[in-house]
Amino acid sequence: MDSAVESIGIIGVGELGRAVVEGLSDGVEDAPEIHLSPRGARAAAELSQRYPNARVCADNQDVVDRSELVIIAVRPQDRAALAGLRVDADKIVVSAVAGVGIDELRRTLGTEAPVVRTIPLPTVRERRSVTVTCPSHPAVDALFDRLGGALPVADEADFAVFSTLTGTLTTHYWYLATLTDWAARQGIPAKEADRYVRGLFQGVGRSLGDDTRSLKQLAGDHETPKGSNERIRTTRFDASNAASLTTALNGLLEHLR
Numbered sequence: 238m239d240s241a242v243e244s245i246g247i248i249g250v251g252e253l254g255r256a257v258v259e260g261l262s263d264g265v266e267d268a269p270e271i272h273l274s275p276r277g278a279r280a281a282a283e284l285s286q287r288y289p290n291a292r293v294c295a296d297n298q299d300v301v302d303r304s305e306l307v308i309i310a311v312r313p314q315d316r317a318a319l320a321g322l323r324v325d326a327d328k329i330v331v332s333a334v335a336g337v338g339i340d341e342l343r344r345t346l347g348t349e350a351p352v353v354r355t356i357p358l359p360t361v362r363e364r365r366s367v368t369v370t371c372p373s374h375p376a377v378d379a380l381f382d383r384l385g386g387a388l389p390v391a392d393e394a395d396f397a398v399f400s401t402l403t404g405t406l407t408t409h410y411w412y413l414a415t416l417t418d419w420a421a422r423q424g425i426p427a428k429e430a431d432r433y434v435r436g437l438f439q440g441v442g443r444s445l446g447d448d449t450r451s452l453k454q455l456a457g458d459h460e461t462p463k464g465s466n467e468r469i470r471t472t473r474f475d476a477s478n479a480a481s482l483t484t485a486l487n488g489l490l491e492h493l494r
Contacts, residue, residue, distance in 0.1 A: 242329070242376050246272040246304030248297050248319070249311035250281045253333060256362040257308060260384045262288040263362070272303045276311070298322055306331060306376060313337055316345055324348035329376055333357055335400065336493055338393060339371075353377045354396055356403055361385060371396040394494065401490045413438060 247254045262268045268290040273281040281293045294300045306329040326349040339352045353374045360366035361384040368381040373389030381387035420430035460466035
């Protein structure tokens with residue numbers, strides 16, 4: 238099969254499914270056909286109205302039958318609903334189901350089709366998100382290259398490490414929320430504090446695009462000896478806090494393996 242698939246199915250049209258459709262379709266001249274499951278009917282209907290290449294199918298089996306590559310984006314607790322689907326061996330199954338291994342999903346589907354685990358993020362809608370894939374598959378890697386880049390890993394043990402890193406995402410948002418709450422307690426209007434913190438860390442996001450410098454180099458380049466940034470960093474992120482974070486990461490990794 239050519240690495241550029243022309244027909245893609247999505248089972249589970251939640252936030253992630255919506256982001257994939259938008260990333261593949263918005264402003265794209267050669268957008269693939271996209272077949273959407275009726276699950277998440279409102280979102281699926283809205284997407285099919287916005288994009289002529291997207292259509293809502295009768296059921297999940299209809300999605301599979303019409304697609305070369307099928308993205309499964311249901312919640313882990315809902316995967317039992319996949320049982321009974323007929324997935325021929327010439328299909329490609331892309332799993333975005335957290336915590337469910339390849340062998341388990343293949344047993345649920347009762348298929349010999351290739352199954353690739355992935356960690357796509359909602360920023361695929363902006364075609365700026367690097368997506369981990371396991372194992373590497375030319376069609377799957379090509380798909381996510383269109384959405385910001387694919388990062389193939391060798392096995393599910395490595396995949397679990399990247400899944401663990403992904404589990405830190407909302408911690409960063411909560412850190413920013415804590416900063417804005419502190420500023421508000423100092424008398425700064427909440428909207429002004431929110432606006433400033435967002436702008437401050439959007440700049441950090443842009444600096445991350447410079448991959449010629451390591452993350453530690455970026456930190457060093459943004460602080461001066463005995464300056465404000467160094468003071469907060471060394472106070473907030475001391476050895477005990479670093480150890481606490483490591484313990485939390487190890488615990489999540491053990492859970493995901």
